[in-house]
Amino acid sequence: MAVMWLLALSLPAFGQDLKRAVPGAEEPFTDLRGMSVTDRAHPGYDPLGIRIGSFVLYPALDVAGSYNDNIFATDVVTVSDYIIEINPSIDLVSNWSNHVLNLFASGSIFRYADNPSEDRENYEAGADGRIDFTRDVTLDLLGQFEHLTEERGSPNDVGGFAPTQFNLVTGEAAYTQTFNRLTVAPFAKIQYYDFDDTPALGGVINNDDRDRLETRVGMRADYELTPDVAFFVLGKGNFRDYQTVPDDSGLIRNSHGFNLVAGAALDFTGSLFGDIYVGYLSQYYDDPALITISGVNAGIDMTWNVTPLTSVTATAQRRIEETIQAGASGFLATQIGIAVDHELLRNLILHAEIIGRWDDYQGITREDNYIDAGVSGQYLMNRYLRFELSYAFTQRDSNVAGDDYARNIVMARFRVQY
C-alpha cells in the first residue's frame, strides 16, 4: 500500500532489506511500481546467504583503501594520508511469513599509513524486528549498541591527539495501527551517549560532561485521501538529560523541545513520490544562559524515477543539534541535498550527490556552511564480489577564523560476501 511504504520513509528503516535474494523465494522484484534504482534487486548479483533453520545468514567483508588529503580537517596546514578500513559484518535475517527478526553485528578497523594516532575501531551489534499482530497492527522494535568515532571535521571535535570515541545505545519502538483510511503510529526512541576521554596535550580531555540520555516520543497520524495522497501530522517531543550538570564550561545543557509538522505523502504514478511537510521546532534549555532555539521546520523527501534506470532524490530537513561550543545552546542545522542514481548496466550503478548544510549556532554568532559532493560507481562483479570506487569532497566555510577546511577523499572498496 502506498501509505505504508511512505510511512517507512520518515520512520527509521526497520525490517528486511528487499535486495536480498532469499533462496527458494519467488523471483526477486526488479520492476515494481515506485521502485527506484537503489531498491531494485539484482538477480544473479545479490548474495544468497546461508540458510540456517528459518533464518538466512549474510556474512560480508569489506576492505577499503582510501586517500584523504586532509585527515585532521584543518584550514591552512593540512595532513594527508592513506587509510585502510577493514569491515566485517554479519546479518541474520528471518525468513518467516509473519513477523521479522534481524540480528546484526559489524566492525570497522581503520589503520592510517603515517598517522597511527588516528587508528581506531568502531563496532556495532543489535537486533531489530517487527511483530505483526494483524495485517493492520504492527510493532517495530530496535535495540543496538554502537561504538563510534566523532569525525575530525565535526564542530564538536576537541582537537585531541586522537579522535573522540563514544558509545551509543539505542532503543526504539514504533506501534502502527491502521483503521480504514487513518493510520496512527506512536513511537518512542531512547539514546544514551557515553563519551570516552580523548588523549590530548597535558593528559586527557574528559568528555563525561557530554554523556547524555536523549528521549524522544511522538506520534504520526496519516489520513489517506486517495491511495496516492495522504495527509499526515507528525509531532515529537524530546528530552535531553546530561549525566554531568553543569558541564565543564559551567552550563547546564539539559533541554527539552518539540517538533510539530503537517504535510502530505504523495505518490504520482509511482514515478514521483515522497513526503513534504512544514511545521515548527523548538528546544528549551534549562540553563538561563542558553537561549531557546526555534524556527520553521520545512522538509521534503522526494524520489523521482525519471526512467527505470535513473532515480533522483531530493531531501531537505532541519534539526536542532547539541554542541560543546561555549555559550551556544545548540545549532539549527538546515540541510538540502540532491542525489542521482543511475543503473548504467545491470551490474554497474552510478551515484552522484551534492548536499548543502547551514549550521546556525544559537547564542553565539558562529555560522558554518558545508558543501558535500561526491560521485561513486558500484560494480557488482558476481554474487560474491562487489567493487566500488568513490570520490567525496567536503568543504566547511565558517565565519570563525581558522575553522574552514576542504577535504577530498578517494576510496576503492572491495566487498566479499556470501
Place this chain on the structure above:
Amino acid sequence: MRRRSTRSLGHGAIAGLLVLLSGVLAATLSPANGWAQSASLGEATYQLGPGDRVRISVFGHKDLSGEFELDGVGRVSLPLIGSVTLLNNSLADAEREIADRLRPDYLKNPQVSLEVLNYRPFYIIGEVRSPGSYAYVNGMSVLNAVAIAGGFTYRAREENVYLRRAGDGEGEERLVGVETLLLPGDFVKVRERFF
C-alpha cells in the same frame, strides 16, 4: 495464319516482358525467402522453408495425401514420388511441382492442393521477459512478437530492434522499427539501453 503467329509472337513477347518485369520487381521487393514485402498481406506470396508443416491433398487419392513437415533443407518425402524439394517455392509453385512429379507416371491429371498448417517459429532474444522461439501468428509485427515473449524488460531499448530475416543465412542484422511485419523464421534481437 500469319496474323495468328504474329499475334502469338506478340503475346509471347509481351508475356516474356511481363515475366522479366515481374522478376525484376520481385527481386527488388522480396527478400530471399518469406513473404514479398507488400502493404497488404492478401497479395503476399509466402515461400516455404524448413520447419513448415504443410498438408498436401491429392484429390481422390487419400493414400497420397497427408501432413508433412519440410526437413532441414526444405524437402518433403511423399509416398510414390519420394523426396520433393519445396524450399523457397510459393504455395502455387509447390502444388505445381508435386503435380508435375505425379504426372505422367502415376496419375494422369493430378489435382494437388497444399496448405500451410504451422509456420516456422520466430526467434526473439535480448531484453524481453521470456526470450525464445514462439509460434508465428499471421500478420504479426515486431511489437506483437515482444508481447508474446512477455513484454520488454525495464532495460529494453524500445524504439528499434535488430532483425535478421529468415533465410538470409549469413545476412546482417538490420535496425527496424517495432511496427515492422515479421515473417516465420525471423530472428529479433531487442537491445539494452544505457540511459
